[in-house]
Amino acid sequence: MRAAVLHAPGDVRVEQRPDPTIEQPTDAVIRLAATCVCGSDLWPYRGIEAVAGPTPMGHEYVGVVEEVGSAVTMLQPGQFVVGSFFASDNTCEICRAGYQSRCVHAEPMGAIGTQAEYARVPLADGTLVATPDTPSDDLVPGLLAASDVLGTGWFAAVAAEAGPGRTVAVVGDGAVGLLGVLAARQLGAERIVVFSRHADRQALAREFGATDVVTTRGDEGVAELEELTGGLGAHSVIEAVGTQESMMQAIRATRPGGHVGYVGVAHDVALPGDELFFSGVHLHGGPAPVRRFLPELIELITTRAIDPGRVFDLELPLEQAAEGYRAMDERRAIKTLLRP
Amino acid sequence: MRAAVLHAPGDVRVEQRPDPTIEQPTDAVIRLAATCVCGSDLWPYRGIEAVAGPTPMGHEYVGVVEEVGSAVTMLQPGQFVVGSFFASDNTCEICRAGYQSRCVHAEPMGAIGTQAEYARVPLADGTLVATPDTPSDDLVPGLLAASDVLGTGWFAAVAAEAGPGRTVAVVGDGAVGLLGVLAARQLGAERIVVFSRHADRQALAREFGATDVVTTRGDEGVAELEELTGGLGAHSVIEAVGTQESMMQAIRATRPGGHVGYVGVAHDVALPGDELFFSGVHLHGGPAPVRRFLPELIELITTRAIDPGRVFDLELPLEQAAEGYRAMDERRAIKTLLRP
Numbered sequence: 001m002r003a004a005v006l007h008a009p010g011d012v013r014v015e016q017r018p019d020p021t022i023e024q025p026t027d028a029v030i031r032l033a034a035t036c037v038c039g040s041d042l043w044p045y046r047g048i049e050a051v052a053g054p055t056p057m058g059h060e061y062v063g064v065v066e067e068v069g070s071a072v073t074m075l076q077p078g079q080f081v082v083g084s085f086f087a088s089d090n091t092c093e094i095c096r097a098g099y100q101s102r103c104v105h106a107e108p109m110g111a112i113g114t115q116a117e118y119a120r121v122p123l124a125d126g127t128l129v130a131t132p133d134t135p136s137d138d139l140v141p142g143l144l145a146a147s148d149v150l151g152t153g154w155f156a157a158v159a160a161e162a163g164p165g166r167t168v169a170v171v172g173d174g175a176v177g178l179l180g181v182l183a184a185r186q187l188g189a190e191r192i193v194v195f196s197r198h199a200d201r202q203a204l205a206r207e208f209g210a211t212d213v214v215t216t217r218g219d220e221g222v223a224e225l226e227e228l229t230g231g232l233g234a235h236s237v238i239e240a241v242g243t244q245e246s247m248m249q250a251i252r253a254t255r256p257g258g259h260v261g262y263v264g265v266a267h268d269v270a271l272p273g274d275e276l277f278f279s280g281v282h283l284h285g286g287p288a289p290v291r292r293f294l295p296e297l298i299e300l301i302t303t304r305a306i307d308p309g310r311v312f313d314l315e316l317p318l319e320q321a322a323e324g325y326r327a328m329d330e331r332r333a334i335k336t337l338l339r340p
Numbered sequence: 341m342r343a344a345v346l347h348a349p350g351d352v353r354v355e356q357r358p359d360p361t362i363e364q365p366t367d368a369v370i371r372l373a374a375t376c377v378c379g380s381d382l383w384p385y386r387g388i389e390a391v392a393g394p395t396p397m398g399h400e401y402v403g404v405v406e407e408v409g410s411a412v413t414m415l416q417p418g419q420f421v422v423g424s425f426f427a428s429d430n431t432c433e434i435c436r437a438g439y440q441s442r443c444v445h446a447e448p449m450g451a452i453g454t455q456a457e458y459a460r461v462p463l464a465d466g467t468l469v470a471t472p473d474t475p476s477d478d479l480v481p482g483l484l485a486a487s488d489v490l491g492t493g494w495f496a497a498v499a500a501e502a503g504p505g506r507t508v509a510v511v512g513d514g515a516v517g518l519l520g521v522l523a524a525r526q527l528g529a530e531r532i533v534v535f536s537r538h539a540d541r542q543a544l545a546r547e548f549g550a551t552d553v554v555t556t557r558g559d560e561g562v563a564e565l566e567e568l569t570g571g572l573g574a575h576s577v578i579e580a581v582g583t584q585e586s587m588m589q590a591i592r593a594t595r596p597g598g599h600v601g602y603v604g605v606a607h608d609v610a611l612p613g614d615e616l617f618f619s620g621v622h623l624h625g626g627p628a629p630v631r632r633f634l635p636e637l638i639e640l641i642t643t644r645a646i647d648p649g650r651v652f653d654l655e656l657p658l659e660q661a662a663e664g665y666r667a668m669d670e671r672r673a674i675k676t677l678l679r680p
Binding site: 093094097098099101102104230231232242244247255256257262265266267268269270271272273274276277278279280281282283284285286287289 | 570584597602607612613614621622627
C-alpha cells in the first residue's frame with residue numbers, strides 16, 4: 001500500500017509499505033476513507049521532536065472495515081468506522097472512568113501510521129465506533145475531525161467545564177482551538193473569547209460561536225480579557241498550543257476557582273508551583289480520551305447539528321502529503337485532509 | 341496587648357503591641373480564646389522565607405467578639421466566632437463561587453497576626469462565623485482547627501474529589517494531612533492510604549480513618565501505593581507538604597483521570613509540563629477557601645461528630661510561643677495550641 005513516511009525534518013514521502021494484516025485476534029484492518037495532518041505531526045516535521053529513522057505518520061482516521069480478527073464481535077467488514085488516536089479496550093477501569101487514552105492496554109495509532117491506504121487497528125471492539133449508515137461523502141471530513149481535533153477540542157471544553165452562564169476563553173486558533181470554540185458553544189457557554197491574530201481563523205471562530213476576539217497575547221492578552229470580564233478572568237479556559245507562554249496565558253486568564261482544560265501537547269513547559277498555587281485554578285488535560293465522546297460526536301455530525309469538517313481548508317490526494325505538511329507548516333492551511 | 345513577633349529566623353518573642361481598634365466600619369475586634377502555630381509559620385521561622393524586620397505572627401483564631409464597626413450587621417459583641425486566614429466579603433462573585441480565599445477584597449490575617457490577645461478582623465460579616473452557643477472549653481481546639489488546618493485538609497479532600505468508592509492517598513502527615521484523612525473519611529472514602537514514617541502520626545491517622553499506612557516515599561512510595569491499587573494508583577490524592585518531591589509523589593500516585601488536591605504552600609516547585617500532560621490527572625488546590633466550609637465544620641464539631649482538635653498535641657500559654665515553635669520545628673509536636 002501507499003503510506004506517508006517522515007524521513008527527516010521537512011522530508012515527508014509517500015511510498016510503498018507492506019499491507020497491514022490481522023496480527024492479534026482483537027485487530028481490525030480498515031481501508032482509509034480519509035486521513036489528515038495533525039498539528040502534533042508538525043513537531044517532528046519541524047525537528048522539534050527527534051525523528052529516529054523513517055517513521056510512518058498519522059493517527060487520525062475514518063474508513064471502512066476490511067477484515068476483523070476472530071475475537072472481534074461488535075464490528076463487521078463493510079461498516080464505516082471512526083476511531084481515536086489511542087486504541088483502547090474500553091473495558092478496563094480507566095476506560096470505564098472515561099480515560100480511554102490512558103487505557104491499561106492503550107496503543108498509540110501514531111506508531112502504526114494512518115496516513116496510508118490501510119491501517120491495522122488494535123483492540124477494534126473498544127476503539128472503533130461505527131456510524132449508523134455509510135455516511136454521505138460530505139460528512140466524511142466532519143467524522144474525520146471527530147477522530148482527533150474535534151474530540152480533543154471537545155475534551156478541552158469539558159475539562160474547562162464550559163457550560164451555561166460561563167465565559168470561555170480559547171488560547172490557540174489552530175483546528176483544536178477552533179473546535180474548542182464549537183464545543184463550548186454546543187455545551188452552552190454564554191460568551192466565548194478567542195485569542196487570534198489571523199483574520200481567516202477569527203472568521204471561522206465566529207462561525208463556530210465565538211462572541212469576542214482578542215488579538216493580543218501573553219500578559220497583554222490576559223489584561224484585555226480581564227477588561228472583558230469585570231477584572232475577574234474567564235470561568236473556563238481552553239489551552240490548545242502546548243508552550244510555556246500559552247500555558248501561562250491560560251492559567252492567568254482563568255479566574256480563581258475557574259478551570260483550565262489543556263490539550264496542547266506540552267513542549268518545554270515547567271509550571272511555577274507558587275503561581276499555580278495562588279492562582280486557585282483547576283487544571284486538567286492531557287491526551288484527549290476521544291473515545292469517550294465519539295458516540296455523541298458522531299450523532300451530532302451525522303444529524304448535521306455541527307459541521308466540524310470546516311476546519312479542513314486544504315484537501316489533497318494522499319500522494320501529495322508533503323505539500324499538505326508544508327501548507328500547515330507555513331500556516332497557509334489550518335488543517336490538511338488527505339484522500340488515499 | 342501581648343503578641344508573638346518573629347524578629348529573625350528562630351527568634352520568636354512575645355512582647356507588648358498596641359491594642360487593635362476598629363479601623364473600618366466593617367471591622368470587628370475579637371479577644372482570642374485560642375490561637376496556634378501553623379506549618380506555614382515554620383517557613384519564615386526556618387529562614388526559608390525571608391523575614392523583613394519584626395513580623396507579627398499567626399493567622400488561625402477563635403475568640404469572642406469585643407467590638408464591631410458601624411457597618412457590621414450580623415455579629416454582636418459576646419458571640420464566639422471562628423474565622424479563616426483570609427478575611428473575605430463573602431458577597432463578591434469569587435466568594436459566591438466558593439473561593440473566599442481569593443475574594444476580590446481578600447485581606448490576609450497573617451499580616452495582622454493572631455498569635456496575640458486581640459485581633460482586628462476586617463470584613464467581619466463575611467469572614468467570621470458564630471457558633472450556635474458559647475462552646476464548652478473542650479470544643480475550642482476543634483473549632484480552632486477549623487480556622488485553618490481542618491478547613492485546609494477538608495478543601496484538599498474536596499479538591500481531590502474524595503468520596504464513596506474512592507481510594508484516597510495522603511502525602512504529608514502534618515496536621516493538614518491528618519485532617520485530610522479525617523475529611524476523606526467524612527466524605528465517605530472507601531480506602532484511605534497515608535504516607536507516614538512517624539508512629540505517633542500513623543496512630544492518629546488511623547484514628548481519623550486511615551485504612552493503610554505506607555512508610556516509604558517518593559517513587560518508592562508510589563510503587564507501594566500502586567501495589568495496593570491494582571497497579572492503577574489512587575483516585576484521589578491529597579498533597580499537604582508543598583515541595584517538588586511531594587508534588588511529584590502526589591501526581592504520580594494518582595491514576596489517569598484521578599484528582600490531586602494540593603494545599604501545601606508551594607516552595608521551589610516547577611511542574612514538568614510533559615509529565616503532567618501525560619499523567620491525565622486533575623490538579624486543583626491553593627490557599628483553601630476555608631470560609632466555604634466553616635458552617636458545616638462548626639456543626640460537625642459542636643455536635644461532636646468529629647474531633648479535629650486532636651491534632652494539637654502541645655498546649656502552651658501564649659507567653660511560651662517560642663517553645664511552641666521550637667517543638668514543631670524539631671517535630672516534637674504535630675501542632676501547638678497557644679492560650680492567650
